[in-house]
Amino acid sequence: MSSNGEKLLEVRNISKFFGNVIALKDVSMFCRAGEVTCLLGDNGAGKSTLIKTLSGVHRPDEGEYLFDGKAREFGSPRDALDLGIATVYQDLAMIPLMSIWRNFFLGSEPTKGFWPIRRYNVKFARDTTRDELGKMGIDIRDPEQPVGTLSGGERQSVAIARAVYFGARVLILDEPTAALGVKQAGVVLRYIVQAKQRGVGVIFITHNPHHAYPVGDHFVILRRGQVFGDFAKGDIGLDRLVQMMAGGAELENLAHELERAVGSDDQAARELAAAAKALEAEAAASEAAEVGVPGVVDPVEAPSDSVAEPAEASSGETETAAAAIDTSDAEPDAPGGSPTTGEEPPREDS
Numbered sequence: 001m002s003s004n005g006e007k008l009l010e011v012r013n014i015s016k017f018f019g020n021v022i023a024l025k026d027v028s029m030f031c032r033a034g035e036v037t038c039l040l041g042d043n044g045a046g047k048s049t050l051i052k053t054l055s056g057v058h059r060p061d062e063g064e065y066l067f068d069g070k071a072r073e074f075g076s077p078r079d080a081l082d083l084g085i086a087t088v089y090q091d092l093a094m095i096p097l098m099s100i101w102r103n104f105f106l107g108s109e110p111t112k113g114f115w116p117i118r119r120y121n122v123k124f125a126r127d128t129t130r131d132e133l134g135k136m137g138i139d140i141r142d143p144e145q146p147v148g149t150l151s152g153g154e155r156q157s158v159a160i161a162r163a164v165y166f167g168a169r170v171l172i173l174d175e176p177t178a179a180l181g182v183k184q185a186g187v188v189l190r191y192i193v194q195a196k197q198r199g200v201g202v203i204f205i206t207h208n209p210h211h212a213y214p215v216g217d218h219f220v221i222l223r224r225g226q227v228f229g230d231f232a233k234g235d236i237g238l239d240r241l242v243q244m245m246a247g248g249a250e251l252e253n254l255a256h257e258l259e260r261a262v263g264s265d266d267q268a269a270r271e272l273a274a275a276a277k278a279l280e281a282e283a284a285a286s287e288a289a290e291v292g293v294p295g296v297v298d299p300v301e302a303p304s305d306s307v308a309e310p311a312e313a314s315s316g317e318t319e320t321a322a323a324a325i326d327t328s329d330a331e332p333d334a335p336g337g338s339p340t341t342g343e344e345p346p347r348e349d350s
Contacts (some may be wrong), residue, residue, distance in 0.1 A: 008032060009030065010029070010066040012066070013062065017061050023049040028063075033200070036196050040221050046225040047205050048174075049225075052067075069084055088163055099147070103158065104129040110125055151174060153186075160192070176204050212241075219236060242282075
């Protein structure tokens with residue numbers, strides 16, 4: 001964390017409109033060096049629009065954008081990148097068939113020699129890629145291997161190390177753990193902490209509070225384009241963060257509506273109401289992701305004697321079935337022959 005605690009990046013009451021659609025309205029947030037600011041919100045909350053506004057893709061229609069305490073206006077993402085604001089999107093801007101070191105320097109290739117004959121400095125690129133990934137705690141097997149052979153967590157780590165190497169002072173991560181499993185998500189969270197320890201201000205966008213809370217220092221919750229909550233880590237617990245993120249009141253109202261709609265013989269409606277209660281319990285549980293949601297009962301299994309045994313067939317039905325099988329197994333009739341023997345019928349004397 002910076003010694004003076006000054007804010008690296010800050011937006012004040014910014015708004016963004018697309019015609020009659022209000023994408024953002026009076027949004028304020030900040031990010032300090034050496035801190036992780038977590039931006040949480042459900043789908044459609046306005047996270048993507050805010051990311052693009054912070055990274056210079058969109059210009060805010062209202063409000064102020066400050067960096068290092070000075071008002072800024074960006075004409076393109078390159079302007080933001082020149083100031084040290086790097087954004088890692090979900091697609092990572094990588095080419096799967098290219099090697100790790102080629103992707104690491106993609107768009108900023110190091111060269112050697114003098115004009116007009118300059119060539120790619122391959123040795124520098126390979127050595128630098130290995131060293132920089134090592135500083136982030138990433139041990140790659142071979143920098144020549146294609147990026148497409150890496151796991152999702154390893155690709156995210158390469159993108160984070162690349163942004164830090166090129167001088168990122170603020171690192172914006174767009175849902176880096178969304179498409180990852182539990183183990184790979186843990187790898188990415190560790191690299192976020194590594195970037196934080198190197199003095200980089202990190203803005204971590206996610207819809208999963210269980211990923212955000214262990215690494216976050218500051219939490220901003222978006223809902224329908226507006227700030228629904230703004231808390232330091234010491235001011236909010238995980239249980240409260242989960243409830244605000246999941247919309248505990250909405251889930252409770254849904255559970256009551258489903259209970260009223262349940263009929264005495266409608267098993268499907270009862271199961272739906274139980275599922276809504278389970279969601280409500282999950283939103284209120286403090287450690288639901290680790291110990292499970294308390295109070296959720298497994299679906300009631302049907303008693304074994306409720307399944308009727310197949311009735312035994314009567315002897316007459318058995319004989320009829322056997323006769324049908326014998327008939328189906330008989331060979332097809334020969335042309336002009338007897339249906340049973342296949343012999344030609346005797347001719348009558350004229």
